Amino acid sequence: MKNILIVLGIILGIAVFAAGSGLFKKNKSNAVEVKKENEKIMDNKNVKEIYFAGGCFWGTEHFFQQIRGVVGTEVGYANGNTQNPTYEEVVSHTTGFAETVKVKYDPEQVDLKLLIDLYFKTIDPTSKDQQGNDRGNQYRTGIYFTNKTDEAIVKDEVQKLAKNYNKPLLVETIPLKNFYRAEDYHQDYLDKNPGGYCHIEPGLFEMAKKANPLPKPAYQKQDKKVLKEKLTAEQYNVTQENGTERPFQNEYWNETREGIYVDITTGEPLFISTDKFESGCGWPSFSKPITKALIDEKMDRTHGMTRVEVRSKTGDAHLGHVFTDGPQDKGGLRYCINSASLKFIPKAEMESKGYGKYLPLLDKK
Template sequence: MKNILIVLGIILGIAVFAAGSGLFKKTKPNVVEVKKENEKIMDNKNVREIYFAGGCFWGTEHFFQQIRGVVGTEVGYANGNTQNPTYEEVVSHTTGFAETVKVKYDPEQVDLKLLIDLYFKTIDPTSKDQQGNDRGNQYRTGIYYTDKNDEVTVKEEVQKLAKNYSKPVLVETIPLKNFYRAEDYHQDYLDKNPGGYCHIEPGLFEMARKANPLPKPAYQKQDKKVLKEKLTAEQYNVTQENGTERPFQNEYWNETREGIYVDITTGEPLFVSTDKFESGCGWPSFSKPITKGLIDEKMDRSHGMTRVEVRSKTGDAHLGHVFTDGPEDKGGLRYCINSASLKFIPKVEMESKGYGKYLPLLDKK
C-alpha cells in the first residue's frame, strides 16, 4: 500500500513542481522551528535514546512525536546486513532492515516504561512481518536499545505486556546493531502530508498527546471561598485583605526553634529558621526568602507610607513588607512577615510532612 502511494506521490509531485506550485515545500507551521529546537535539546547529555520498529515508520514517528517528553525523532532503517541502504533496497526484502524510529526522550519528563506501553497500543505484537496493510520483513516489530542498562527494562516490560495476549508476542528486544537515516521525504512525513497513509488509527495520536500530561504543581493558589472556610478570620484578613496583625501578639514573632515557614494558603516553603533574626519589631523577621522566585515585591503607598509589599508568588497571599534596615552581615534586608501568613514546620516534623528535601538548608551557618 505504502509503495503505491509513494510512486503516485512522486509522479504527482513532479507534475506540480513543473507548474511551479512548490508542493514539496509544504509543511505545517513551525515544523522547521520545532525540529531545530528539538535538535538543540537532543544535544543535552541527559537525553536518552531508544529505537522502535512498529510497521510503517511514518505513523510510528508521528505517534511518538505527540508524547510529552519525546524531544526528537528520526526515521530510518535498523538492524540490517548491508550499509547505507536505500528505501528501494529495503523493500526488496534482501537487506534485513526494519523500518525504525529513533526516539530521543528526556527521562525526567517521560519514563521508558510508558513509551513501551504506548508503543504496544500501535501494533499487533503477535503479527509476524505485518502491521496494518503493510507486509514484509521491513515491517517487523522490535525495540532496540543502545544502552545496556535499558535491556532489563525493555525485556521485563515486554514480558509483562505479553501476558495480555493469547498468542506469542513477536516483538524483538535486542541491541541496536546499526541504524541508517531514511531519505528526507520520509522524515516527518505525516506533518508534511497530513492526509497521508498511516496504519495507526487516528484516535491513538490524540491518546498519545494526553498520555503524559504535565504534572500538577505541588502548590496551587486556593479559591477565596475555600480559604474563608480553611483559615481563621485573622489569617484570611491578613493574606486576602492585606491586613496586619498586632506586633508582639502573634504566633511566631519569638519562635526560635529550627524549621521551615510555609505559606499558610498553599503550604509552599518560603523561609527557613536559619535566615530568621530578632529585629525588635514584634513580627517574624527574615534576611531573605528561600529563593527570590517564591515571592513578589510590589510598591505599597497605603496608609500614607511608601513601602515594598511582599506577596507569595504562587498563593498571591499578602505576607508583609521588606525594609532595608536588616543586618549588614546578612545582606541588609528585613523581611517583616505576618505570622498569620505563615505556618511553621519544626525540623523534627519536616520529613514526615513532605519537606525533607529542605533539611540541608538548616545546616548552613
Template sequence: MKNIIIIAALAVCGLLLAKMDVFSKKEKPLTSKITENEINDKQNVIYFAGGCFWGTEHFFKQVRGVTATEVGYANGNFDNPTYEQVSTGNTGAAETVKVTYDPEIVDLGLLVDLYFKTIDPTSLNQQGNDKGTQYRSGIFYADKNDEKLIREKIKELSKNYSQKIVVECEPLRKFYDAETYHQNYLDKNPGGYCHIEPGLFDMAKNANPPKANDFKKKDQQTLKKELTKTQYDVTQNGATERPYDNEYDKEFREGIYVDITTGEPLFISTDKFEAGCGWPSFSKPISEKLVKETTDNSQGMTRVEVKSKTGDAHLGHVFDDGPKEKGGLRYCINSASLKFIPKDEMKAKGYEKYISLLNKKS
C-alpha cells in the same frame, strides 16, 4: 628543502580531498547514542520497528519528552538501501523509527510501554495490512545499558499472551535514513495510510503530562550541585556576569527563557530586543506575577532589582530606557539566570501552551 615542503603540502591536500570524497557519498555514518551524546549529553536514542514507519513516527512525535524522530531502515544485510529495495523484503532491513528523547522528561520504560500499544506483539512479519520481514517488530538499542530494561519489558508483556511474543530485542547494527518524502509523512499527508488506530495518537499526547508543581524553589545544596559557579553566584548572591561575554546576549531565535533554578517561564523571545548593553534585554516578563522588584542600593547606585518570584533568584535590574514603542522599560537580565528553550523544543519540554505567545507582537 623546498621539495620536502611541496611533497608534505601535497600529502595534506590529498588527505583533505579524500575526506571530501567520503562525505560526498550517499552513504551516511551509522547513528549511535555516542554520536548523539556528542551533540547533547541530555539526549538519548532508541529505535522502534513496528510495521509501517509513517504511523509509528507520528505516534512518538506526540509524546512529551521526544525531541526528534526520523524514519529509516535498520539492521539490514547491505548498506544504504532504497525504499524500493527494502520493499522487496530481501534486504533484511526493517522500517524503523529513530526516537531521540530527553531522559529528564520521559524515560525509556514509558516509551517501550507506549510502543507495545501500537503493535500486535505476536504477529510475525506483519502489522495491519503490511506483510514482509521489513514490517517486523523490534526494539533496537544503541546503548548496551538499555538491553536489560527492554528484555524485562518484553518478558512482562508476555504474561498477557498465550502466544509467543515475536518482538526482537537487538543491538542497532545499521541505520540509514529513509528518503525525504517518508519523513514526517503523516504531518504532510494527514489522510495517508496508517496501521495505528487514530485514538492512540491522543493517548500518546497525554501519556506524559507535565506535573503541576514542577516549579519549586530548591535548597542551596541542590542548587550548588546543579548550577555552575557563575549561575550560582548570580542567582543566589546577586552577582553580575560580564557584559558581551555571556550566553544569551546575541540569542535571537524564537523560544522561551525560563528560570535556571526552577524551570519556570519568565520571558519570551518576542519581547527581547538589542539594547547594546551587553546583556539580554526584554521589554517585559511573560507576566508581572512571575517576578518581584525591590530597591537595590548597592554599588553606589539606586536601582530596581528583579528577582524570580518562585525561585527567589536574582535575575538583573529593570530600567526605564527601553524602546517607547514596547512600553519604555528594559529588563536587563543575566544570561546565567536563564535557560533558553528553542521553539522547536518547547512542546517536548512541557512549554507547549506558551508557543502561541511567539505569534503575538509585543
C-alpha cells in the same frame, strides 16, 4: 496497499506544493520552529537514541513525535544484509531490512521504559511480519539498542509486558546492526499527508500527547475563589487584599518552637525558625527568608509611607514588609511578616508533611 498510497501521496504533494497553499506554508513555518527548538535540545549531551520497528514507519514515527521528551525522529531501514537500500529493494523482501524509526529522546524528560510501554500500544506484538494491513518481513516488530544499559532495560521491560499476552511475543530485542535513512518523501510523512494511510488508530496519537505531561510544580498559585473558601477572612484580607493584622494579637508573634513557616496559600516554605527573632514589633520577625528566590520585594508607597513590600513568589501572597533595623549580626534586615500569611509546621511534623529536606536548616544556629 502502501505502494499505491505512496504514488498518490507524491502526486498530491506536488499539487499542494505547486498551489502554494496557506496551510502548507503554515505547516512549514511550524516545522521550522519545532526544528529550531529540537536543535536547541539536541545540544544536550544527555540526548539518547533507541530504534523501534512497529510496522509501517509512517505511523510509528508520527506516534513518537507526539510524546513530550522525544526531540527528534527519522525513519529508515534497520538490521538488513545490504548497504544503502532503496524502498523498492526493501519491499522486495530480499534485503532483510525492517522499517524502523530512530527515536532521539531526552532522558531527563521521558523514560525509556515509558517509550517502550507506549510503543506496545501501537502494535500486535504476537503477530509475525504483519501490522495492520501491511504484510512482509519489513513490517516485523523490534526494539534495537546500541548499548548494554539499554539492552537490559529493553529486555526487562519486554519480559514484563509479555505477561499481558497469551501468546509468545515476536518482538525482536537485539542490537542495532545497521540503519539507513529512508528517502525524503518518507520523512514526516503524516505531517505532510495528514490523510495518509496509517495502521495506528488515530486516538492513540492523542493518547501519546497526554502520556507524558509536564510535571505540576510542587507549589501552585491558587485561584482567589478557592482561597476565599479555604482561608479565614483575615487570612484572605492579608494575603489577597494587602491587609495588616493587629500586632501582638496574631498567631505566631511569640512562637518559639523549632519548625518551618510556609505560605498559607500554597504550602511553599518561606522562613525557618532559626532565623526568627524577637523584635518587639508584635509580628513574627525574621532576619532572612530560606532563600530570596522564594519571595518578591516591591516598593510600597501606600498610607503615606515608603516601604518595601514582601510577597511570596509562587503564591503572590502579601506577606508583610522588610526593614533595615534588624540585628546587625544577622545581616541587619527585619522581615516583618503577618502571621495570617503563614502556616507553622513544628519540627516533629516536618518529615511527615513533606518538609523533611529542610530539617538540616534547624541545625544552623
